[in-house]
Structures are given as structure tokens and as C-alpha cells.
Amino acid sequence: MKLNRQKILDFFRKSENRATVILNDKSKANKTIKDALGKAITNKGALDGVWAKMVLLFGVAKDYVNGDYTEIPKKSIVAILGGLIYFLSPIDIVPDFVPFLGFIDDIFVLNLVYKQVINDLEKYKEWKDSQLQIMNIDGSTV
Template sequence: MKLNRQKILAFFKKSKDKATVILNDKSKATDTIQEALGKAVTNKGDLEGVWSKLLLLFAVSKDYVNGSYTEIPKGSIVAIIGGLIYFLSPVDVVPDFIPVLGLIDDVFVLNLVYKQVVKDLEKYKIWKDKQGNIISIDGAST
């Protein structure tokens, strides 16, 4: 199956626009992250290739929204939350109800987001290590 990159990127841009609005409401942002995490855990087997990246995206999102880590540029956190919103949408470019193929565009977008913010994530990991915390399955610190 050939992905329509332009269509995916257009849909992702809409997701980033939604992320900008959601980030202004801590409760909505937290709910969005938790909902995306639930979907990720449910589909962990299909997300094996991006699982560690996804955990990092969840962790930095959660730490940003709860105010414990704010050193990430606004554009990066908007891209991350936008990626999670895209991931959450059941009827994006490739609808999630299509067996096996439904998450292909989601994985594409999550990898794209990861590549866009990888330097910011490296700084986050250094900060997280200094805190003595590790990133766990629920995106929380332990």
C-alpha cells in the first residue's frame, strides 16, 4: 500500500492546529495524552518498531503538561501533541479499523515527529537522567 504523503501531512497539520488549542487547557492536554497512551498500550504489538520512541513522546508530553519540564520549545511540544492527536484519530488517512494497515500512517507520523524533535528529546533524556527517573510504561517517572 502506497501512502499519500501529502494527504498525511495535511491531516497532521490540522492535528498540530488542534494541539495548539489543547495545550492551553491542561485538563484536555492530560486527557489527550492518557487516551493516546491507552490506544498505544492496546496496540503495542503493532507499534513494536516505534514503542521506545512513543514512550519518550508520552513522557515528555506528560512532564511538559504537568509543568515539571518546560525546556522544550513550544513548536516541538505542539508537534508531539499533534502527533498524538493524529495517532488518536480513528479516521485519519488510513482508518484504524482496517486490520494491519490501520496504524501505518500513524507510525509514519510518529516517526516524523520523533525525527523533528530528536534533539529536544535528547536534552529531555539528560534532564530525566539527572532527576534519577526512568521512563516507564505509563509515561510517568519512577
């Protein structure tokens, strides 16, 4: 099966447009992220090749929407949320219910988004690592 890259990219651009609107409503943005995460967990086996990337995309999206991490360009967060919206849509270029192929376009889009924002994700990972605190047995931080 040959994928039509242009159709996928056009559909993704529509998802980015929706992401721009959704980002203005924190509850809608959180619901979108939560729903996409639920779908990802349910279909983890089909997403094995991009799972680690998806976890990172979910993390930065959640931290951005919650206001914990805002050091990412708006363009990048729109691309990330757009990718999650594309993934969440059951009817996209290759419908998700198509056996063995249903997630191929989703994986393509998520990889595209990842490559597009990789430098921002590296900065996010550094920030996230710096947020981790080691706890002593008595509960105090080191």
C-alpha cells in the same frame, strides 16, 4: 498500498492546530495524552517498531503539561502533541480498524515527529536521567 504523503501531512497539520488549542487547557491536554497512551498500550504489538519512541514522546508531553519539564520549544511540544492527536484519531488517512495497515500512517507521523524533535528529546532524556535518585534501604536519597 501506497500512502499519500501530502494527505497525511495535511491531516497532521490539522492535528498540530488542535494541539495548539489543547495545550491551553491542562485538563484537555492530560486527557489527550492519557487517551493516546491507553490506545498505544492496547495496540502495542502493532506499534512495536516505534514503541520506544512513543514512550519518550508520552513522557515529555506529560512532563511538559504538568509543568515538570518546560525546557522544550513550544513548536516541538505542539508537534509532539499533534502527533499524539493524529495517533488518537481512529479515522485518519488509513483508518485504524483496517487490518495490518491501520497504523501505518500513524507510525509514519510518529516517526516524522520524532525526527523533527530528536535534539529536544535528547535534552529531555538527559534531564529525566538527572531526576532519578537512588534510594537507600532506609528510604533516604543518595
